Amino acid sequence: MSDWMMLTLVGADRPGIVSRVTRALCGVGCNLGEASMLRLGGNFTIMMMVATEQPESALRAALAPVADELGLRLHIDTVNGELHQHLLPNVQVRVSGADRTGIVADVTEALAAEGFHILELESDVAGDSASPLYIMNIQGHSERPVERLVEALAGLDARGVSVDVAAIDLMIG
Amino acid sequence: MAILDILKLPDPRLKQVSTPVEHFDAALRDFVADLEETRQDGPAAVGIAAPQVGRFERIVIVDCSSRPKTPNHGNLVLVNPEIVHWEGYEMGREGCLSVPDYTGNVIRATQIRLRAQDPEGAVHEYEMEGYEARAVQHEIDHLDGMLFVDRVVSRRTDLYQRKTYAKKKKSKPAA
Ligand SMILES: [Zn+2]
Numbered sequence: 001m002s003d004w005m006m007l008t009l010v011g012a013d014r015p016g017i018v019s020r021v022t023r024a025l026c027g028v029g030c031n032l033g034e035a036s037m038l039r040l041g042g043n044f045t046i047m048m049m050v051a052t053e054q055p056e057s058a059l060r061a062a063l064a065p066v067a068d069e070l071g072l073r074l075h076i077d078t079v080n081g082e083l084h085q086h087l088l089p090n091v092q093v094r095v096s097g098a099d100r101t102g103i104v105a106d107v108t109e110a111l112a113a114e115g116f117h118i119l120e121l122e123s124d125v126a127g128d129s130a131s132p133l134y135i136m137n138i139q140g141h142s143e144r145p146v147e148r149l150v151e152a153l154a155g156l157d158a159r160g161v162s163v164d165v166a167a168i169d170l171m172i173g
Numbered sequence: 174m175a176i177l178d179i180l181k182l183p184d185p186r187l188k189q190v191s192t193p194v195e196h197f198d199a200a201l202r203d204f205v206a207d208l209e210e211t212r213q214d215g216p217a218a219v220g221i222a223a224p225q226v227g228r229f230e231r232i233v234i235v236d237c238s239s240r241p242k243t244p245n246h247g248n249l250v251l252v253n254p255e256i257v258h259w260e261g262y263e264m265g266r267e268g269c270l271s272v273p274d275y276t277g278n279v280i281r282a283t284q285i286r287l288r289a290q291d292p293e294g295a296v297h298e299y300e301m302e303g304y305e306a307r308a309v310q311h312e313i314d315h316l317d318g319m320l321f322v323d324r325v326v327s328r329r330t331d332l333y334q335r336k337t338y339a340k341k342k343k344s345k346p347a348a
Contacts, residue, residue, distance in 0.1 A: 083274075084274045086274060086276075088276065169265060169266065169304060170266045170268055170276060171219060171220075171267050171304060171307050172215075172217055172218045172220075172267070172268040172270065173219055173222075173235070173267070173269060173270070173312055
């Protein structure tokens with residue numbers, strides 16, 4: 001049977017990381033599933049699901065030369081993964097405000113208290129170093145109406161954090 | 174009446190351009206009935222296009238009437254549809270019966286004026302907006318061999334701010 005492994009690779013960003021890593025995995029017969037590959041603060045980060053009948057040691061052996069050469073740290077977890085397990089987001093929350101400690105915790109705590117399920121969160125720091133601006137976009141699933149979430153987050157407005165909650169309307173055709 | 178098989182990517186026939194309908198006969202109306210039954214059989218589809226079931230003629234069905242708070246024209250059978258005017262644009266999330274288990278953000282015109290024939294051949298014009306206009310644009314794309322996956326801007330966060338949800342006051346934080 002085919003098992004899923006979650007591979008995490010992180011290292012200083014440079015061109016060619018994705019092609020080298022995926023070619024090495026292809027060489028040992030791995031199939032790639034869902035993946036997220038992103039540059040974060042000068043590092044390149046890869047998290048990907050890999051289906052394989054190979055033992056973990058075989059993956060490590062295949063990736064070792066590439067990881068060494070490109071300076072990538074590798075972490076492997078065996079996971080109970082399956083494809084086609086997508087939960088569709090129905091609400092999007094946009095947050096921006098002066099960068100300060102606790103902004104993410106404040107927003108996500110308020111959401112968690114409403115049973116909001118975060119499916120994806122991305123954040124960035126814009127502006128300049130004198131007055132950084134924190135920007136965060138969250139997509140998630142909520143059983144409760146948007147109005148209710150707006151209310152739950154209302155307190156943050158007064159603290160200089162701008163929050164926008166909107167429904168994500170999926171159109172299937 | 175019958176439920177028809179839906180073509181799924183990577184079936185190359187989905188890239189085929191459909192031809193205009195010329196005969197408004199009983200065979201057309203029978204096909205439309207099957208197409209509607211197929212739409213209703215699927216997972217909450219508000220639209221379907223003839224090429225999705227392997228018939229390469231310019232016929233689509235759109236029906237947004239089951240959605241709350243959505244301006245719509247009811248159940249529409251659009252034959253030889255043509256968008257004659259576009260206005261505004263908006264990002265929104267789409268999925269497709271021909272691309273199961275995948276959704277993505279696509280930019281579409283917010284308002285359209287549409288000209289189309291009905292199954293009897295009579296010409297109608299419609300002014301449409303928002304969700305219904307999006308559905309029509311998605312379906313007409315199918316007639317031109319275009320799939321929404323070719324138009325996905327981002328799978329992630331909708332980059333453009335849409336209608337904000339009833340916020341009482343826009344209080345600007347003191348800078
Ligand atoms: Zn479609």
